[in-house]
Amino acid sequence: MSKKTYSQAINEALRQEMRRDPNVIIIGEDVAGGHGASGETGGVGGVFGLTKSLYTEFGPERVLDTPISESAIIGAASGAAVTGLRPVAEIMFVDFVGVCFDQIYNQAAKFRYMFGGKAKTPMVIRTAIGAGLRAGAQHSQTLHPLFTMVPGLKVVMPANPYDAKGLLISAIRDDDPVIFMESKLLYGMEGEVPDEAYRVPFGEANIAREGKDLTFVAFGAMVQRALAVAQTLAGEGISVEVIDPRTTSPLDEEAILDSVAKTGRLVVIDESPPRCSLAGDISSLVAEKGFRSLKAPIGKVTCPHTPVPFAPNLEDEFMPNPRRIEEAARAVLAYR
Amino acid sequence: MQLSRDDLKRAYRGMFTIRVFEERVNKEFALGNIPGFAHVYLGQEASGVGVCFDLTDEDYIGSTHRGHGHCIAKGCDVRGMMLEIMGKEGGLCGGKGGSMHIADMSKGMLGANAIVGGSPPIAVGAALTQKLRKTGKVAVAFSGDGASNQGTTFEALNMAVVLGAPAIFAFENNGYGEHTAASYAVGAPSIAERAKSFGMPAEVVDGSDFFAVREAMGRALERGRAGEGPYALEIVCSRFLGHFVGDPQAYRLPEELAKARANDPIPRFRARVTEAQLLDDADLDAIERDIHAEVEAAVQLAVAAPRPNINTLETDVYLRY
Ligand SMILES: Cc1ncc(C[n+]2csc(CCOP(=O)(O)OP(=O)(O)O)c2C)c(N)n1
Ligand SMILES: [Mg+2]
Numbered sequence: 001m002s003k004k005t006y007s008q009a010i011n012e013a014l015r016q017e018m019r020r021d022p023n024v025i026i027i028g029e030d031v032a033g034g035h036g037a038s039g040e041t042g043g044v045g046g047v048f049g050l051t052k053s054l055y056t057e058f059g060p061e062r063v064l065d066t067p068i069s070e071s072a073i074i075g076a077a078s079g080a081a082v083t084g085l086r087p088v089a090e091i092m093f094v095d096f097v098g099v100c101f102d103q104i105y106n107q108a109a110k111f112r113y114m115f116g117g118k119a120k121t122p123m124v125i126r127t128a129i130g131a132g133l134r135a136g137a138q139h140s141q142t143l144h145p146l147f148t149m150v151p152g153l154k155v156v157m158p159a160n161p162y163d164a165k166g167l168l169i170s171a172i173r174d175d176d177p178v179i180f181m182e183s184k185l186l187y188g189m190e191g192e193v194p195d196e197a198y199r200v201p202f203g204e205a206n207i208a209r210e211g212k213d214l215t216f217v218a219f220g221a222m223v224q225r226a227l228a229v230a231q232t233l234a235g236e237g238i239s240v241e242v243i244d245p246r247t248t249s250p251l252d253e254e255a256i257l258d259s260v261a262k263t264g265r266l267v268v269i270d271e272s273p274p275r276c277s278l279a280g281d282i283s284s285l286v287a288e289k290g291f292r293s294l295k296a297p298i299g300k301v302t303c304p305h306t307p308v309p310f311a312p313n314l315e316d317e318f319m320p321n322p323r324r325i326e327e328a329a330r331a332v333l334a335y336r
Numbered sequence: 337m338q339l340s341r342d343d344l345k346r347a348y349r350g351m352f353t354i355r356v357f358e359e360r361v362n363k364e365f366a367l368g369n370i371p372g373f374a375h376v377y378l379g380q381e382a383s384g385v386g387v388c389f390d391l392t393d394e395d396y397i398g399s400t401h402r403g404h405g406h407c408i409a410k411g412c413d414v415r416g417m418m419l420e421i422m423g424k425e426g427g428l429c430g431g432k433g434g435s436m437h438i439a440d441m442s443k444g445m446l447g448a449n450a451i452v453g454g455s456p457p458i459a460v461g462a463a464l465t466q467k468l469r470k471t472g473k474v475a476v477a478f479s480g481d482g483a484s485n486q487g488t489t490f491e492a493l494n495m496a497v498v499l500g501a502p503a504i505f506a507f508e509n510n511g512y513g514e515h516t517a518a519s520y521a522v523g524a525p526s527i528a529e530r531a532k533s534f535g536m537p538a539e540v541v542d543g544s545d546f547f548a549v550r551e552a553m554g555r556a557l558e559r560g561r562a563g564e565g566p567y568a569l570e571i572v573c574s575r576f577l578g579h580f581v582g583d584p585q586a587y588r589l590p591e592e593l594a595k596a597r598a599n600d601p602i603p604r605f606r607a608r609v610t611e612a613q614l615l616d617d618a619d620l621d622a623i624e625r626d627i628h629a630e631v632e633a634a635v636q637l638a639v640a641a642p643r644p645n646i647n648t649l650e651t652d653v654y655l656r657y
Contacts (some may be wrong), residue, residue: 018413029513029514029516030514030515030516033514033515033516033587034515034516034586034587035516035517035520035521035555036516036517036518036519036521036591037512037516037517037520037588037593037650038587038588038589039514039585039586039587039588039589039592040586040587041587043586043587044515046589047548065520065521066487066521067482067485067516067521067523068453068482068483068513068521069486069487070484070485070486071487072487074589091613093461095450095451097486097488098451099453099488100450130592132406133372134372134423134434135372135373135434135436135450136433136435136436136437136450136456137432137433137434137450138437138449138450138451139373139450180384181530194618232533238614241506241610247486273452273657274527275657297628303657304649304650304656305653305655305656305657306649306650306652307432307651308655309431310372310423310429310431310432310433310434310437311423311424311432311643311644312371312372312423312436312643313643313644313646313650314431314432314643314644314646314649317646318649
């Protein structure tokens with residue numbers, strides 16, 4: 001056990017899985033870096049440094065730099081996956097799935113079912129999500145609802161370094177295509193991470209904080225914000241339970257319903273526009289299966305129905321921020 | 337086509353404005369005045385200015401993440417640009433776009449674009465408008481060597497040929513897509529050859545030579561304005577700095593960078609016009625003084641300007657929830 005960042009945890013998971021299984025390969029843009037250039041090859045390790053030094057250890061056959069051709073990256077990963085490799089493809093920013101979505105949702109996601117259960121597609125797509133870096137409308141989105149609605153895909157949103165490592169190892173060993181969504185805002189977050197390989201299973205929520213008056217459900221980077229507001233409210237004697245589902249598909253419905261059965265009040269915090277969001281999805285789950293537990297209408301804190309704005313003040317207001325989360329919590333708590 | 341003294345001054349003004357603007361973006365970024373990312377156009381000035389030199393406000397361009405130079409070459413206001421890049425009220429996109437999304441419809445500037453390969457298909461559509469309306473105008477898609485590998489680019493090249501759209505594909509081959517060399521990532525011998533194989537004329541141009549770029553663009557424009565279809569240019573140039581401001585560039589040797597600097601398009605232009613006695617140093621120095629003052633004023637304005645009104649978060653949408 002030692003302190004590692006979220007980034008280091010991901011890098012360690014990749015390295016350990018590549019050592020364990022020669023079928024694991026990495027494919028993406030600048031995952032090594034420097035090919036064909038006059039200086040150092042392999043020193044970049046991804047624009048966020050997540051694949052750092054893997055090229056040095058595993059070489060060009062297993063750490064593959066590609067042209068800027070996302071459709072071919074994802075298509076090649078799924079073709080390699082159905083024929084026996086375990087590719088970990090990198091789509092640098094989730095926003096870029098726009099140019100390769102067919103290969104994800106019509107191809108990789110459908111092989112298993114469409115071929116009558118005769119194909120396995122053990123691949124992972126690692127991708128960076130989220131606003132907050134002032135990166136503008138095409139580099140800041142959090143598109144988990146888009147993947148969550150596709151049958152066949154598993155969707156993972158680690159919210160801390162421990163989960164990042166354990167969930168990535170589960171993803172690599174999984175036989176279905178997994179979208180592994182890394183929160184850019186968490187890359188520098190530190191936490192205790194065991195040195196050895198371990199798995200965090202899919203579909204098992206993390207109760208990030210126990211409480212009895214109100215339930216927060218949040219994903220990825222929003223878990224930290226939910227915890228911060230829970231801490232503030234604790235100062236006033238309000239006890240908030242924070243549920244981090246870890247994976248949006250499969251979803252741990254039971255953990256959410258159990259928590260709401262205890263607290264009777266729910267606020268979902270979701271970094272995406274309000275329509276067809278996880279906030280809407282979880283609200284509908286609780287309305288359907290947890291109606292009798294509810295003591296107040298469900299609160300939702302989402303982004304507005306707009307693209308992500310660039311200016312820092314607009315972006316800060318766009319994201320679910322502590323002020324908006326606290327307001328929603330108070331409204332739900334005040335309902336009688 | 338012989339250029340007049342005024343034309344030459346305009347060309348120098350364009351290139352030098354980009355140079356000073358981008359050097360300043362670099363500096364203001366380091367000072368923390370520019371949020372997010374910035375990709376500067378230093379070293380590629382002759383390309384943007386050469387391509388846009390004979391375009392009108394009714395001709396369109398689509399740009400890239402490295403778009404400041406294209407904006408300036410197409411006539412965007414540097415104050416509005418600096419305000420936008422700093423995320424301030426009064427920016428060309430009201431502070432909602434930022435460096436990678438500067439656009440100005442009144443100048444035929446269809447936006448910088450943060451998706452590699454985003455612009456070529458859009459330019460085909462803008463060119464189609466010109467064809468259907470018989471305007472004799474064209475649409476240019478700027479793209480990098482990296483973007484030449486994107487599927488959207490291939491589709492756009494082919495469709496421009498099929499539809500006979502007056503689209504001009506300006507591929508700025510600066511040798512790198514991020515941290516990977518074009519020599520590795522572009523499988524074909526050249527981007528121009530690749531464009532030719534789609535069925536359009538294409539040529540390789542020295543992108544550090546304003547005159548060469550402008551002349552090649554003249555051939556593309558002649559074809560486009562006559563309604564004869566698309567054209568491609570592979571403009572070979574150098575990226576003086578890293579991919580983004582702050583890229584340490586360990587993958588490039590100092591000698592390579594020195595060689596690129598030795599072929600700087602701005603001193604090259606200066607030497608050419610002064611040796612031919614078309615302009616003298618005093619003319620050029622006066623332009624430089626003007627531009628330094630102009631960019632300084634833009635920075636001061638932008639640093640002092642307020643952030644956009646918070647109420648604009650939910651404007652420019654057709655519906656609020
Ligand atoms: C679809 C997509 N993939 C990847 C990226 C990340 N990215 C931004 S710029 C860039 C390199 C582009 O290279 P090139 O087209 O040669 O343009 P240059 O930066 O050299 O001007 C990459 C990979 C992106 N913005 N969009
Ligand atoms: Mg390039």
